[in-house]
Amino acid sequence: MNAPIGMAAIEKKGWWASHRFLLLRRLAQASLIGLFLLGPLAGVWVLKGNLSASLLLDTIPFSDPLVWLQTLFAGHTLEWSLGLGALVVTGMYLLVGGRVFCSWACPVNPVTDSANWLRTKLGLNRSGKLSRSLRFWMLGMTLILPLLTGMLLWELINPVSLLMRGIVYGMGVGWLLIAAIFAFDLLMIRRGWCGHLCPLGAFYTLLGRVSPLRVNASKRNECNNCMDCFAVCPEPQVIKPALKGQSTGASTVILAPECTNCGRCIDVCGESVFEFSTRFANKAETQS
Amino acid sequence: MSSKQDTKRNSLSRRQFMADSARAACGVTLAGLGLSLYGESAKVHATQALRPPGALPERDFLGACVRCGLCVRDCPWDTLKLGRMLDPVATGTPYFDARDIPCEMCEDIPCVKVCPSGALDPALEEIDDSRMGLAVLIDNETCLNMQGLRCDVCYRVCPLINEAITLEMQRNERTGAHARFVPTVHSDHCTGCGKCEHACVLEEAAIKVVPHSLAKGELGSHYRWGWEEKDRAGGSLIPEALDLPDRMPLDGGKL
Numbered sequence: 001m002n003a004p005i006g007m008a009a010i011e012k013k014g015w016w017a018s019h020r021f022l023l024l025r026r027l028a029q030a031s032l033i034g035l036f037l038l039g040p041l042a043g044v045w046v047l048k049g050n051l052s053a054s055l056l057l058d059t060i061p062f063s064d065p066l067v068w069l070q071t072l073f074a075g076h077t078l079e080w081s082l083g084l085g086a087l088v089v090t091g092m093y094l095l096v097g098g099r100v101f102c103s104w105a106c107p108v109n110p111v112t113d114s115a116n117w118l119r120t121k122l123g124l125n126r127s128g129k130l131s132r133s134l135r136f137w138m139l140g141m142t143l144i145l146p147l148l149t150g151m152l153l154w155e156l157i158n159p160v161s162l163l164m165r166g167i168v169y170g171m172g173v174g175w176l177l178i179a180a181i182f183a184f185d186l187l188m189i190r191r192g193w194c195g196h197l198c199p200l201g202a203f204y205t206l207l208g209r210v211s212p213l214r215v216n217a218s219k220r221n222e223c224n225n226c227m228d229c230f231a232v233c234p235e236p237q238v239i240k241p242a243l244k245g246q247s248t249g250a251s252t253v254i255l256a257p258e259c260t261n262c263g264r265c266i267d268v269c270g271e272s273v274f275e276f277s278t279r280f281a282n283k284a285e286t287q288s
Numbered sequence: 289m290s291s292k293q294d295t296k297r298n299s300l301s302r303r304q305f306m307a308d309s310a311r312a313a314c315g316v317t318l319a320g321l322g323l324s325l326y327g328e329s330a331k332v333h334a335t336q337a338l339r340p341p342g343a344l345p346e347r348d349f350l351g352a353c354v355r356c357g358l359c360v361r362d363c364p365w366d367t368l369k370l371g372r373m374l375d376p377v378a379t380g381t382p383y384f385d386a387r388d389i390p391c392e393m394c395e396d397i398p399c400v401k402v403c404p405s406g407a408l409d410p411a412l413e414e415i416d417d418s419r420m421g422l423a424v425l426i427d428n429e430t431c432l433n434m435q436g437l438r439c440d441v442c443y444r445v446c447p448l449i450n451e452a453i454t455l456e457m458q459r460n461e462r463t464g465a466h467a468r469f470v471p472t473v474h475s476d477h478c479t480g481c482g483k484c485e486h487a488c489v490l491e492e493a494a495i496k497v498v499p500h501s502l503a504k505g506e507l508g509s510h511y512r513w514g515w516e517e518k519d520r521a522g523g524s525l526i527p528e529a530l531d532l533p534d535r536m537p538l539d540g541g542k543l
Contacts, residue, residue: 039361052356063354137315149327151347170372172374174373
């Protein structure tokens with residue numbers, strides 16, 4: 001029926017411009033893993049630790065704010081180093097949108113992205129249904145379990161921390177869990193893990209409610225309804241209000257906090273409808 | 289659009305919302321239950337898995353450790369490992385196997401210093417105060433010293449020689465002419481570093497470091513050791529035994 005997704009963009013903008021953010025994202029993900037591995041492999045300690053907590057150049061602490069919250073809920077007293085690291089990370093993602101973590105830093109993202117890529121290649125269109133709000137229930141669970149048991153139970157199986165820790169420290173049968181997520185996304189539910197279940201993604205979604213960096217459908221009048229952006233977007237429901245909101249005068253900015261700022265919609269749009277901007281850059285024509 | 293239709297759509301979506309929520313709640317509760325059971329089984333009971341110095345009691349440790357592995361990185365001896373899935377410790381938490389690489393008891397305790405979460409208690413300032421486990425001469429039947437030989441390796445390698453492990457001389461009943469030097473661990477000094485277990489010359493160590501919960505008995509709180517009470521009080525707590533009159537006849541045996 002149609003040309004392959006993104007073909008129009010490649011023809012109009014060239015290959016680089018229509019893969020820019022995808023490649024930059026892969027570069028960011030690989031660099032993060034590389035920086036963690038540089039120490040154990042080459043003895044150069046830029047980043048030490050893993051995504052749960054780390055030290056940059058042996059001085060600046062980073063830590064996963066959700067893990068930190070779990071320790072507090074488990075009744076562990078506040079430890080300044082961990083708390084400070086969590087504040088640093090939270091501050092960072094408050095600015096650029098929490099789910100920038102999901103698309104630019106999380107090691108599970110390439111796994112689920114490739115599952116989705118293969119799903120498209122194989123024409124596996126059937127997808128099970130799962131509520132996208134399930135992840136908030138999961139988030140609740142990760143915090144209530146420590147409250148009830150005093151242990152960080154989610155961290156026993158959390159694939160996000162497990163994968164980075166596994167890459168840096170050795171993984172063992174943990175690979176099975178990652179393979180399971182790949183299979184789940186490939187065979188059962190499109191974008192099943194990141195889009196429906198991951199509590200860390202849900203947590204970062206909350207930060208996205210106020211973050212200034214947003215994708216803006218600033219030239220939405222030039223949209224030719226090719227649907228390529230919907231096809232590549234991991235959270236396609238966030239696009240519609242901004243892209244198709246002319247009649248209601250809705251903002252051109254994608255304000256939904258589920259948006260991961262991956263920039264893939266900017267890449268694949270042949271008409272260059274989207275751009276990165278701030279949440280205040282609403283270009284909706286005011287109807288007078 | 290009529291308000292009647294509106295109401296209908298509203299109630300439908302409300303019903304949908306309730307159903308979705310109920311389903312999500314059930315699913316998540318089940319998942320949480322499974323995780324709790326898994327969590328209970330993840331607590332360390334295994335003797336091969338000792339926690340680093342300063343580790344909080346196991347349950348608190350599992351509520352504090354964020355599994356970042358910074359302790360592993362800063363250990364200069366590569367003693368510590370992070371648990372992988374199906375290992376005998378909770379996934380991602382640090383442990384060591386004393387028979388493999390024991391704790392070298394660094395004076396500056398780098399693992400505790402780098403721990404961001406306090407799972408390794410920063411209050412531990414003297415490595416000699418750490419209690420990673422307790423060494424136990426677990427097999428008397430293969431310990432060479434117990435057979436009357438002079439192995440003494442565990443005693444010699446102990447960083448707290450003559451404090452944590454002493455050699456107690458006993459009569460060797462087998463020869464009738466020699467002594468046995470029985471390695472004896474003292475829990476008030478043993479840090480559980482595992483050097484004795486590491487160094488034991490047997491194929492399988494006769495002395496092993498095990499968690500305190502396995503190694504130590506506990507007195508009922510009302511128990512007192514009489515001899516200690518006596519020392520503390522500077523004398524017997526009860527009056528000396530009555531000196532009853534001797535019944536030896538005074539007149540030299542004539543009744």
